[in-house]
Amino acid sequence: MxxxxxxxxxxxxxxxxxxxxxxxxxxxxxxxxxxxxxxxxxxxxxxxxxxxxxxxxxxxxxxxxxxxxxxxxxxxxxxxxxxxxxxxxxxxxxxxxxxxxxxxxxxxxxxxxxxxxxxxxxxxxxxxxxxxxxxxxxxxxxxxxxxxxxxxxxxxxxxxxxxxxxxxxxxxxxxxxxxxxxxxxxxxxxxxxxxxxxxxxxxxxxxxxxxxxxxxxxxxxxxxxxxxxxxxxxxxxxxxxxxxxxxxxxxxxxxxxxxxxxxxxxxxxxxxxxxxxxxxxxxxxxHGTVPYQLPKSIKQIDFTDGLGRRIPKWLLPTIYEWLKPSLKFNSSVCTKCGICKESCPPAAITLDEIKPVVDSEKCIRCYCCQELCPKHAVEISYPWLGRILFRR
Ligand code: SF4
Ligand code: SF4
Missing domain, CATH: 3.40.50 (Rossmann fold)
Structure with missing residues (x-):
């Protein structure tokens, strides 16, 4: 190199x-x-x-x-x-x-x-x-x-x-x-x-x-x-x-x-x-354009367009806080393999008897757990305001 x-x-x-x-x-x-x-x-x-x-x-x-x-x-x-x-x-x-x-x-x-x-x-x-x-x-x-x-x-x-x-x-x-x-x-x-x-x-x-x-x-x-x-x-x-x-x-x-x-x-x-x-x-x-569906990540919500432009910058951290997604683990497919727990940078995941549980205060929304779950058991869930505003 x-x-x-x-x-x-x-x-x-x-x-x-x-x-x-x-x-x-x-x-x-x-x-x-x-x-x-x-x-x-x-x-x-x-x-x-x-x-x-x-x-x-x-x-x-x-x-x-x-x-x-x-x-x-x-x-x-x-x-x-x-x-x-x-x-x-x-x-x-x-x-x-x-x-x-x-x-x-x-x-x-x-x-x-x-x-x-x-x-x-x-x-x-x-x-x-x-x-x-x-x-x-x-x-x-x-x-x-x-x-x-x-x-x-x-x-x-x-x-x-x-x-x-x-x-x-x-x-x-x-x-x-x-x-x-x-x-x-x-x-x-x-x-x-x-x-x-x-x-x-x-x-x-x-x-x-x-x-x-x-x-x-x-x-x-x-x-x-x-x-x-x-x-x-x-x-x-x-x-x-x-x-x-x-x-x-x-x-x-x-x-x-x-x-x-x-x-x-x-x-x-x-x-x-x-x-x-x-x-x-x-x-x-x-070259051709092939439109892709985008992922549902709150970190990428753009407040620089349209109505969002009028939101004062000082208010943005609070709005992000309101719209923060949480993670849901689908127990019907989760095998409790523990890969998400091992891969969580701030160690925010614990495994209970049925499925993983996230400490949302510790979670930094990096989505490594979703990225690495072999069973696609991790879903991102938005609060009602986020779903309305961003049609999630
Ligand atoms: S990585 Fe997926 S299957 Fe494994 S424990 Fe976590 S949620 Fe369950
Ligand atoms: S999103 Fe990142 S920090 Fe949050 S639980 Fe998943 S791996 Fe851990």
């Missing part, structure tokens, strides 16, 4: 209607060729980390994780270029080798490794890294495998997200932080603006050479894990993860400036401010 992003706004969009391996291979090869070919970044002898989104133990059809054929196509190119591909992620949930193995297996990564000769990393070692290029955060604890790599290739999945609205290029890099340390960061960065600023500094520190977005089938609704698969039919490729998030938001019918990470990256001159500023390489005609 070397610092200093080369922030070209060049973007390739490849149409890709399905995950047939021949099709995916061809699209990715063609897309990279348009940007100069994989050899532009990958040199013989390098160790190249592939960072897919492996949020949790879900099969590829559930559209929670980066499809294995995207990872396979990139791994093949890297190995062919004479480098070593290493698949790395730090999923949410229990911090154990057995769980990580089950995630790699269920998401299809073990199979990718078997087919391509890539390695899946089980190395839990972490490194504290100083990063002078951060604007607000200059020290990160990261997975050692990522820090020691010669190159990182970011392979996110396009999804909605309860906290950050979208999960794509920038948010995917949160998985470079080992295990439960992610929870500590969540705890200390409960405000969305603060968390977004952290994510931007983290992306600059991890410095992916390339980002290839799996937007063939994304996820809409209660993403990043409890939503519905949404056929989108595209793969995006660029050196610039910030501009790709702008494009991702526009693609799903969302005003990019509604996303705190986009706004922060624009402020820092890292991201385009309009679609017209994107340097589309190849043809722009491959």
């Amino acid at each position: 070397k610092g200093g992003l080369a922030l070209s706004d060049a973007v390739v969009i490849e149409k890709c209607d399905n995950y047939d391996i021949e099709n995916v291979r061809e699209r990715i090869k063609e897309g990279l060729q348009l940007l100069g070919g994989i050899e532009k970044w990958v040199k013989p002898g390098m160790t190249v980390v592939l960072k897919p989104n492996l949020l949790t133990r879900k099969s590829p059809e559930q559209a929670v994780t980066t499809h294995p054929h995207i990872v396979q196509a990139v791994a093949e190119l890297i190995q062919k270029a004479g480098a070593k591909a290493v698949i790395v992620d730090s999923p949410g949930g229990p911090d154990s080798k057995a769980y990580l193995r089950s995630v790699y297996k269920t998401t299809g990564m073990e199979e990718v490794a078997g087919k391509t000769g890539a390695i899946v990393s089980y190395n839990p070692q972490k490194v504290e890294l100083k990063f002078e290029g951060g604007s607000q955060f200059r020290k990160f604890t990261l997975l050692k495998t990522i820090v020691e790599a010669d190159l990182v290739i970011n392979l996110p999945k396009l999804k909605t997200h309860g906290l950050t609205l979208i999960s794509c290029a920038v948010k995917n890099l949160y998985g470079t932080i080992p295990g439960l340390i992610k929870g500590e960061y969540h705890l200390n960065l409960a405000e969305i603006q603060h968390f977004s600023s952290f994510l931007i500094d983290l992306a600059l520190c991890v410095n992916p050479a390339l980002t290839i977005v799996d937007a063939v089938v994304g996820m809409e609704g209660e993403g990043p894990s409890a939503g519905k698969p949404k056929k989108t039919g595209m793969i995006f490729i660029s050196e610039n993860p910030f501009t790709l998030d702008y494009l991702a938001a526009a693609t799903i019918g969302l005003e990019p400036e509604k996303i705190a990470t986009v706004v922060e990256s624009q402020k820092r001159g890292l991201c385009v401010k309009s679609m017209a500023e994107i340097d589309f390489v190849g043809t722009k005609d491959n």
